[in-house]
Amino acid sequence: MRSVFKYKVFGALRRFAIFLLVVWTVVSLVTLLIELVPGDPAVSVLGEQATPEQFAQFREKHGLDRPPFFFSFPRNPEGARHLQWHGADNRYTEYWLALFHGDMGRSFRTDRPVSELILERYPATIELAVAALFIAVLIAIPLGVIAGKNRGTWIDNLASVVALIGISLPGFVIGPMLVYVFAVKLGWLAPSGRFDWTDLILPSVTLGAALSAILTRMVRSSVIEELGEDYVRTARAKGLSETQVVYKHVLKNGLIPVVTILGLQLGILLAGAIITEKIFGWPGLGLLLVEDGIGKRDYRVVQGCVLVISITYIVANMLTDTIYRWLDPRIRVS
Amino acid sequence: MNRLTIIGIVIVVILVIIAIFAPLIATHDVGATNLSLRYLPPSAEYWFGTDSTGRDIFSRVVFGARISLKVGLVVVSVSAVVGTMLGALAGYYGGWIDRVISGYVFNVFLAFPGLLLAIAMVAFLGAGLNKLIFALCIIGWVGYARLIRGQVLKVREYDFVQAARALGASDARILFIHILPNAIQPLIVQASLGMAGAVLSEASLSFLGLGVPPPAPSWGVMIEEARDLSTLQAAPHALIFPGIAIALTVLAFNFLGDGLREYLDPRQRAR
Numbered sequence: 001m002r003s004v005f006k007y008k009v010f011g012a013l014r015r016f017a018i019f020l021l022v023v024w025t026v027v028s029l030v031t032l033l034i035e036l037v038p039g040d041p042a043v044s045v046l047g048e049q050a051t052p053e054q055f056a057q058f059r060e061k062h063g064l065d066r067p068p069f070f071f072s073f074p075r076n077p078e079g080a081r082h083l084q085w086h087g088a089d090n091r092y093t094e095y096w097l098a099l100f101h102g103d104m105g106r107s108f109r110t111d112r113p114v115s116e117l118i119l120e121r122y123p124a125t126i127e128l129a130v131a132a133l134f135i136a137v138l139i140a141i142p143l144g145v146i147a148g149k150n151r152g153t154w155i156d157n158l159a160s161v162v163a164l165i166g167i168s169l170p171g172f173v174i175g176p177m178l179v180y181v182f183a184v185k186l187g188w189l190a191p192s193g194r195f196d197w198t199d200l201i202l203p204s205v206t207l208g209a210a211l212s213a214i215l216t217r218m219v220r221s222s223v224i225e226e227l228g229e230d231y232v233r234t235a236r237a238k239g240l241s242e243t244q245v246v247y248k249h250v251l252k253n254g255l256i257p258v259v260t261i262l263g264l265q266l267g268i269l270l271a272g273a274i275i276t277e278k279i280f281g282w283p284g285l286g287l288l289l290v291e292d293g294i295g296k297r298d299y300r301v302v303q304g305c306v307l308v309i310s311i312t313y314i315v316a317n318m319l320t321d322t323i324y325r326w327l328d329p330r331i332r333v334s
Numbered sequence: 335m336n337r338l339t340i341i342g343i344v345i346v347v348i349l350v351i352i353a354i355f356a357p358l359i360a361t362h363d364v365g366a367t368n369l370s371l372r373y374l375p376p377s378a379e380y381w382f383g384t385d386s387t388g389r390d391i392f393s394r395v396v397f398g399a400r401i402s403l404k405v406g407l408v409v410v411s412v413s414a415v416v417g418t419m420l421g422a423l424a425g426y427y428g429g430w431i432d433r434v435i436s437g438y439v440f441n442v443f444l445a446f447p448g449l450l451l452a453i454a455m456v457a458f459l460g461a462g463l464n465k466l467i468f469a470l471c472i473i474g475w476v477g478y479a480r481l482i483r484g485q486v487l488k489v490r491e492y493d494f495v496q497a498a499r500a501l502g503a504s505d506a507r508i509l510f511i512h513i514l515p516n517a518i519q520p521l522i523v524q525a526s527l528g529m530a531g532a533v534l535s536e537a538s539l540s541f542l543g544l545g546v547p548p549p550a551p552s553w554g555v556m557i558e559e560a561r562d563l564s565t566l567q568a569a570p571h572a573l574i575f576p577g578i579a580i581a582l583t584v585l586a587f588n589f590l591g592d593g594l595r596e597y598l599d600p601r602q603r604a605r
Contacts, residue, residue, distance in 0.1 A: 021438065022445045029451075036458040168585040170534055172541045172554070173577035176561035180570050184563065191563060271449040275538060279561065290542055294457040306454045310446040317445065 019318060026310045030303045031095045035068055037299065044297050045108045062108065062300070066091050095303075104304040109296050114304035117288060122308070124194060125284030128276065129269050131204035133262070136212035143212075144219025145246060151224055159216065166213025171272050175206040175279035192281035203280040207272050211265050218261050222254035229253075256327050263320020270309050285309055339593025345586035353399040362390035364397050364551050373568040382575040385556070386565045391572055394551035395579050401552045402583060405463070406532040409470040410525050416471070417478025418514070418521065424479070425486030426509050432483075440480050448473035449535060456544040466545045470535055474528065481524055485517035492516070519598055526591035530584045537580050553580050 034041060042058045043050075050058075059065040067086040070093075075081055098105055104114035147159035182202060183191035190199055226232065227250060235245045274286030281287065289305035292298055352359055361381065371388035374380050382391035424435040443451075455469040456462075489495065490513060498512050539545040540554030548555050553576040559565070560572035 018441050018445075022442050025442045026446060030454070033454060033458045036455070038460055164585060164588060165581070168530075168581045168588060169577075170538060170580060170584075172538065172557055172561075173573075173580060176557065176566065176573050177577065179561070179563075180566050180573065184566050184570075268447065268449075271447040271453075274450070274453065275541065278542065289453075289457075294453075294542075294544070299458065302454065302457050306450060309450055313446050313450075 015318070015321070019314065022314055023311065026307060026314075027096065027099065028092070030307050031092050032068065034299050034303065041108075041297075041299055045299075058108075062106065063091050063094055066094070068092065104307070105300045107292075107301050108298045109292070109301075110298075114300050117292070117301060118285065118304050118308050121283060121285050121288045124282060125270075125273055125277070125286065127200065128203055128207060128273055128282060128284055129266070131200050132207035132211065132269060132273075132276075133266075135204050135208035136215055137262075139208070139212040140215030140219055141251070144216045145223055145251065147216065148220040148223030148227070149242075149246060151220075156220075159220070163213040163216040166209050166216075169209065171206050171210065171275050172279060174209050175202070175276060178202050178206060179279070192279075194281075194283055199280075199282075203276050203282050206279065207269060207276045210272065211269060214265060215258060215261065218258050219254065222257055223250055226250045226254045256324070259327060260320060260324050263317055263324075266313060266316040266320075270313050274309075336593060336596070338589045339597070342586045342589030342593060345582055346590060349399055349403060349583060349586065352396055353403045356396050356400050360390075360393035360396045362393045364389065364393050365549060366390075373565075373572075375569075376571055383569060383571040385560065385569065385572040391556075391575050394556060395553070395575050397551040398553040398556065398576065398579060399583075401463070401546060401550065402533045402536060402580075405467055405470070405536040406529040406587075408467050409474055409532040409535075410528045412467075412471045413474030413528065414478050414521060414525055417475035417480075418482045418518065420475070421479035421482030422486050422509060422514060422517075425483040426490060426505070426513065435479060436483060439476060443473070443476045444480070449538065452535060452539065453542065453544060456539060461544045461547060463546045463550075466536060466539050469539075470532055474532070477528070478521065478524060481520055482517060485520065486513055489513045489517045520595075523591050523595045523598065526587050526594055530587035530591065533580070533583050533587070 037044065040055075042055050042064060046054060046058055056065075067090045069090055070087070071083055071085050073081045074084055095105065102115060104118070106112065107114055107117060110117070143159050143163075147156045150156050179191045179202065182189045189202055190196070193199055223246070231249060232245060235249050236242075240248070273284060274289060276282065277284045277286035278290050285305050285308060289302060289309075293301035293305055366389065368388035371380075371384050372386055374384040374388075376383045380390050380392065382395060385391055385394075420435055424432040451473050452466075452469040455472065456465055459465045459469070486509075495508060495512055498508050503512070536545055536552065537554035537557070540552040541558045542554075543558070545554060546552040548559070556576040557573060557580075560569070560576070565572055
């Protein structure tokens, strides 16, 4: 008993340490990536025509005149590189300090705090992701169960082929096709925007399609595996109907691995949301990243969006992991 | 081999032929615009119709295969080679190399979405085919390294490796002649699925305006250009044909990967 407790504490600490390591890496990457910008970020934001005073003011305001990291290897007048120590007054520490104050710097373009811009857009992305998840589960469970129950028949083959096609059709193909059918041809739904609840339908179907395909395959193989277990024979022997066996017993056990996949797929969902939001003009983090950030070269906004999307994904994964452990006691000890 | 694998192989072979002989197969100049010929439906002259600037969609889809396969091939080969090297070193030597690679890189780089990292990198580097390939390689190698490390850890313990060591073979000889040839089988599966992933990522990034710049006939760019409402209204075929091309390519490599996995691992065949 004592060793189990020790294992649990150690395991939890280890997972937390990895979490901190991942967050540290993401923040560092995001801060230092700005160094990859070819040329001067100030020039690419203000344009070539700006006056030297404007450049200097811009650089000072956004800390771009400060060294990027604790040390650098600048060239001396003879052209040889040498190590130069800058101390704690650099952009890297500054970004960390700002983060601890709940701040992510100011947008290069709009001069508003990036955290404010992100908070405005965050709910829309979560709404889209949750709706997509819901649609994916709604499609995948019945389809997967039917395929698994009728394994090897034409129904199963059809479901598998449909699922594979779903995996292979990216959102930016499905999305515009849905727009063509439901907005252009039938005129039932708006092609873009977020004004009415019906505006959520097309984006969430687009985003959920690939996930539902992956989930269908998971549910199918899970159901097939569980159907071979002893408890299924017992349930059948005590006279339960096949539907009861499948939905009351098999599905309960079979959904455990599906939960993990759901969590892992959240990353694909969040990354896919960037594309889906662009297709439908859905005002979430993805649109903020692509249009306001990348499109207008507002690197502060890009940093903030990448950071928040990554952290959301990492936290979602940790939660999945916890739920998984709670659902399946076998993993807790082994 | 099952039917789907064969379908996959056939489509992949056709794609490769199309990509290699694109200039011979294309019926029109891919860049030639002609506004009087815009939005034409598919016909004997323009097999897939024309787009919003009157370019021939068939020829552009054909040349698009070149871009897709080039990106896929470069990304998969570079990632696989780098991943195999580092994964093999980590698995074979253990120690600090392994601690850095499997303890840090695997845990961290598989912990956040790869496509997002690629988007971020290209956003800062600026759009372009080579930068896109570079970004996809940076996120791509980790999966191969993890796979190979696991394989090497397993094969390292086999008797013939112990025998080679007892005979005085060098580390390099043991690793490259004895261990790796026995460890890289699952890599073929991963590479096939990786092709599907790379083609999809290229199209996604190009769609977002982060890949190949617009006049180039990348499938992602073609879809981005075809999805505004007036083009969608007048010429839905401008969206449908490149869409089918992407889907078929990804599907084919997925079929191939799944088929190879079953073929190489007979335990999976029974299922």
